[in-house]
Each structure stands twice: as structure tokens, then as C-alpha cells.
Amino acid sequence: MFRIRRVQDATWPGDARIINQVQDILREQFPLLSAEDLAKLPEQLSNPLKFRFxxxxxxxxxxDNRLKGFALLMHAPDLHFGYLDFISAAKLQTGAGVGGALYARVREEAKALGLTGIYFECLPDDPALCPDASILKQNKGRLRFYERFGAKPIAGTAYETPFKPGDSCPPYLVFDPLDRGDKPLRRKDAQKAAxxxxxxxxxxxxxPGYVDMVVESFQDDPVLLREPRYEAQNGRSQDHVGVRILHQDKRIALVVNDRHDIHHVHERGYVEAPVRIKSILKxxxxxxxxxxxxxxxxxxxHILAVHDRKLVEYLKRASALLKPGESVYPYVFPIRNAAKPPRELPVRAGYFCIDTFTPINHNAYLAARRAVDCALTATLCLREGYRAAYALVRPPGHHAERRVFGGxxxxxxxxxxAHNLSSLGKVAVLDIDYHHGNGTQDIFYHRDDVLTVSLHGxxxxxxxxxxGYEEEKGEGPGIGCNMNIALPEGLNGESYREELARAVRRIKKFAPRTLIIALGxxxxxxxxxxxxxxTAKDFERNGRMLGELRLPTLVVQEGGYRIRSLGNNAKHFFLGLAAGLFGR
Structure with missing residues (x-):
């Protein structure tokens, strides 16, 4: 089994690792490439204007995270075509279905971009152009491979003319019409591409004069493609049949708190119940x-990076002292003197809690810590190449401040x-729960590397x-890095999206490297x-708006308590997110 993903950013940890491995394959499989050509790959990804592709x-x-192969597609958006610069398996990986899977992925991307076709160069299978028998055999194998997809050399042009007279094995220009056989390749389009x-x-x-000579040699209109010489398979390669392939750049990593149900408060009216997770997963x-x-x-x-040690130690000790099934609710709050807490831990709960309905029980600490593990596991998925990850957790977390818990x-x-990902650059946290994300605001209120935006009642x-008032904008270095959009009690999805558009504009202005969505x-x-x-359609439209930011995105589950519609609403949110982020 292997996974295929798109490499987006030469400075992103998982992508930088892959780029280094791509350069190793290029060095190994294409020994005539110059050091300059090898070194320019990171800049090609980041600076399309310079390379005009x-x-x-x-x-x-x-x-094992080892690279099995890669494909490098150069997209010319001004001319609506793609040029396949390289496709190669790593050493000892040829014949393992890697090449077929990669080329199928390239074709899928080209179709999604609406390209007229893919061009690429392939060494000739004509003995008159390539007299070396061993090289000729390899060339025939490559052309046979591409012919299975419907790609064939362009016929009747001078593209095969070598740069230097006497050079052997000049390449064909091959064209893949992407299963658009009913739309012939027009001469002017082929000339512009060449x-x-x-x-x-x-x-x-x-x-001098070489480019004009080649371009002017395209005389046929429509351009002729060479007749098939090898056995075709209905336009589709079968090389990767039987190989399990995961298109990672089109999937969302799902990390579920496998210990969420140990924190089960059975009191009547306690809506934050384990059935929430089951309903969403279904x-x-x-x-x-x-x-x-x-x-x-x-x-x-990792918890102490965002929470005060006194809070963490209290939750750990208080939870451990309680018997299974026993809960303690805060009922004494230290408004006048927080400096001298009572000796008994149950009475001390109000020193660390903001309300009377968030109990401590035997497993509260363990379940909450596992929820943090899930979110951090999801950050690893982003670091290693997933474009989106979902931490499906309970208990939720956005009301937990640096020194207090609640909600x-x-x-x-x-x-x-967010703190973990901030080591890679600026982070935006967008809270779309019905309730204000007071905890996230509190934790980052004095920081300028994390933007916190909350839309809420x-x-x-x-x-x-x-x-959650709009005048709360941050303090010190964090001034301007907190945005609250407080909304009326009665609100429909259409009116909400007008305000969500404000949040999106603020995030774009902040220009973060990653986006975290606190999903309520x-x-x-x-x-x-x-x-x-x-409605479900509202969640889908909201998700699409956020996906269209095209940022590496981590979704962390927060509230949502109507079990009958919970799963369906989650489904539609992620369908929208995927449509925006992946172009589905």
C-alpha cells in the first residue's frame, strides 16, 4: 500500500523532507541533470512567475514515509495545458504500480484544472532515431505505458530535431488528450504549447531559430497523433490494479478520542454525552x-504550554480522588480572596471553574488529556502532508482558559x-461554535502570532x-489579533455568512500558515x-467558504447537542470544506 499526495510548500516539514527525497531520485535516475536543475525545485514550487509555469x-x-516515486507537472494557466516534466519511481520500485498510479493522479489533476491536455517528451522507439538496442527497448516500454492512457506522439513535425546535429535519441513530443478524443488538437494550440x-x-x-523552426513545422490542422503501435486497454493503464492507493491530498485525517466515553456524566440534562461522537461517526x-x-x-x-500548572495539577489530583461514577460540581466561588484556597479539593473546585454545571469526575482529567493528544496527533498529520485533519473529541475545550475550566x-x-503549529508560522483559530471561545481568547490574548476569531451569540x-464583546481586541503585542463577532439571538444561515465573510477577510489579511477551526x-x-x-446546507456552505482559504486546516470538535441532526450537519460541513479545499 502507498499513498499519493500533492507537495505544496518547500518550507513545510513533511514537504521539505519529500523534496529532498525527490532530488535524490532525480540525481540517481537522471544523472545528466545539472546541479542547478536539481537545486531549483523548491523555488519552482514557490515562485511560478519566475519559471512561467x-x-x-x-x-x-x-x-514507512519513504518516497516510492514522484511526478512533476508544469501547469501553464495562460495557455490551459500541462507539461509533465518528470515522472519516476525510486530505485527498486519500478513495476510496483507506482508509475501508473502517479500518472493517473496527474491526469485526474489535469482534468480538474480543465486543461486541454498534457504534453511531455518521450525518447523515440524508432531505430533510425535511437540505434542503441537496449535504450530502444526501454523507450518502447515507456511509450507502450503511455499509450494505454491514450497518450501518443505528435506526428509530422520537426520536434524530434536534435539541438546539435548528430545527437541521437531526440525526444518525441507526446500528447494526452485526457479522454477528449472527440475534441481534436488544434494546430494553433499545439504551436503555442510547443x-x-x-x-x-x-x-x-x-x-538561434530553432524554436521558430519547430513551431512552424506544425502544418496539420487538426494536429495528427501517431496511430497506436501497442496494445491499448480502453484508455486506462492497469499497471496499478491490485495496489492499495490512498490519495492523501484528497482525504481528511480523522483522529477520534478513543477514550471519550470514559467521561460519561449520567446526570439528567447533561447534554455533553458520548452518543455525540457515535452520531457523527455514523x-x-x-x-x-x-x-x-x-x-x-x-x-x-504541551498542556502546560497553554494552561497554568496549578489548574493542571488540581484537575489531575481531584479526578484521581473521586470514585468511578462520582461527580463534584463547583458551588463555592472565591470572589473576595483567591489566595487561600480551602484544604478540601471538592470545595476548591470553584477556584478553577467558571460555572456550576461542569463537574469533575474520576475520568475528567484522563478524557481531557486524551482529547489534547488527538488534536496534537492531528497537527502531526498536517505536518506530514495532509491538507486537513479532524480531531473528533469530547470533552470539548474552547471554554477552558489558561487558569480555569468550564462550559x-x-x-x-x-x-x-495552535501553540504547537505556531512553531511553523502564524496560526489563525476560527471559532464557529454558538458560544464564545473565551478560553482560546484568554490563552492568546497577548500574542501576535496567533489570530483568534470567534463568531457567537x-x-x-x-x-x-x-x-465575547467586539471591543475585546487583544492586549500588548496581541492588540488587533483577537476578533469577536457577537451576533443576535435570532439568526439564519444566510445572515451568518455575511459575518463569516468578515472573519474570512480578517484571516486573509493576517496571512497565517495554518487554520484551526473550532467546530461547533x-x-x-x-x-x-x-x-x-x-440547516445542513448552511453548514455545507460555511465549510466551503473556509475550505476556499486553501490553508492546511485542522478542525477540532467543540459543541453541538441535537443528536438527531448532529451527524448530518457534520457530514455536510466536511463535504463543503472538502469542496473548497480540494476542489471537489
């Missing part, structure tokens, strides 16, 4: 959009993930009541904790 790199990785390839790829290498798993990833364990230092939240999983009528599904119609009227 938009570079698209696909990598096939094994389960000129662009020669001038952009071979700048400074073509002798709708998501049949989509084929998600890839389950096992939870990894992380040290407590069913104990540790702020989204904040721990106005605190005049909505929990947590004491924060409690804006849904008839949710017991909200007053808005969102």
Missing part, C-alpha cells in the same frame, strides 16, 4: 473522505494545537456571558444550547 508535485509514499515548452523549459539552450465514515489515524500520546508539557471544557485542545444572552454544531436549528436555525 505553476509547478505541481505529486509524491507516492510508503507506510513554443512555451521550448522557451520556458529550455531557455538559453535552443540554438455519518462520516461512509463518505470515503476520511482516513483514520491512531492517537499518539504526548507529554504534559464542559477542561483543557483547550484547539489552543494546544452575543454575551448579553449567551454563555459564558462575561466575554450547536448553531443548528433546535439545538438545546442555541437559538439559531442553521
Amino acid at each position: 505553476r509547478t505541481i508535485l505529486f509524491a507516492a509514499e510508503g507506510s 513554443r512555451a515548452i521550448l522557451e520556458r523549459k529550455y531557455a538559453g539552450r535552443c540554438p 455519518e462520516l465514515e461512509p463518505l470515503g473522505l476520511f482516513q483514520r489515524v491512531d492517537v499518539r500520546h504526548f507529554g504534559e508539557e 464542559f471544557c477542561y483543557f483547550n485542545s484547539a489552543a494546544a494545537a 452575543h454575551p448579553r444572552h449567551t454563555y459564558p456571558y462575561f466575554s 454544531l450547536d448553531p443548528a436549528k433546535d439545538d438545546p444550547t442555541g437559538s439559531w436555525t442553521f
